[in-house]
Amino acid sequence: MRVGPRFNVACKSLELDGKALRFVDSVKYPRINILAWHHFRCSFEHVKLKFFRPFNCIYTKSKAAGSEINTVELFKSHCLPHITYACEALPFSKTDIHRLDNLIVRALCRILNVCSRENVDCLRRYFDLPRLVDMIKRRKYRFIDQLIGLDHFDSVLRSMTYFIVLSAV
Numbered sequence: 560m561r562v563g564p565r566f567n568v569a570c571k572s573l574e575l576d577g578k579a580l581r582f583v584d585s586v587k588y589p590r591i592n593i594l595a596w597h598h599f600r601c602s603f604e605h606v607k608l609k610f611f612r613p614f615n616c617i618y619t620k621s622k623a624a625g626s627e628i629n630t631v632e633l634f635k636s637h638c639l640p641h642i643t644y645a646c647e648a649l650p651f652s653k654t655d656i657h658r659l660d661n662l663i664v665r666a667l668c669r670i671l672n673v674c675s676r677e678n679v680d681c682l683r684r685y686f687d688l689p690r691l692v693d694m695i696k697r698r699k700y701r702f703i704d705q706l707i708g709l710d711h712f713d714s715v716l717r718s719m720t721y722f723i724v725l726s727a728v
Contacts, residue, residue: 560584562598563598610641614638614666617637622678630670635688639663646678660690667688
């Protein structure tokens with residue numbers, strides 16, 4: 560798979576142990592689908608499946624109990640991690656964020672039996688479920704704070720600077 564301005568240009572095939580490697584349009588790195596594109600890009604379509612599988616299980620099991628608060632807390636602990644996995648490092652587009660945030664909205668509408676966007680926004684504040692863009696920012700800031708707190712931060716910073724200079728060439 561190739562990423563960059565010439566990602567779709569045919570090139571000489573590569574061989575490994577005498578066998579030709581085939582070029583693919585995407586690569587699945589643990590829980591992340593990386594796409595061949597003009598720039599580094601990921602697909603988040605599989606996240607919907609990973610999100611709704613535990614959500615549907617939680618929703619159907621807790622529906623009979625009649626405790627929406629417990630359902631939302633289970634949702635936060637078992638479903639949200641599928642959306643926020645590695646969000647500190649992934650390149651989300653505005654469309655990706657909107658689609659993934661819409662999963663949260665749809666789930667809350669179903670759990671709490673509301674359909675108005677204003678009601679959902681109010682309930683998100685009540686249950687401490689900020690918009691996905693805000694969750695991502697918070698996680699990125701926390702990641703950077705932890706990175707700065709490392710004892711060997713100077714060597715990490717030099718490595719990052721070296722990588723940035725190499726990628727600019």
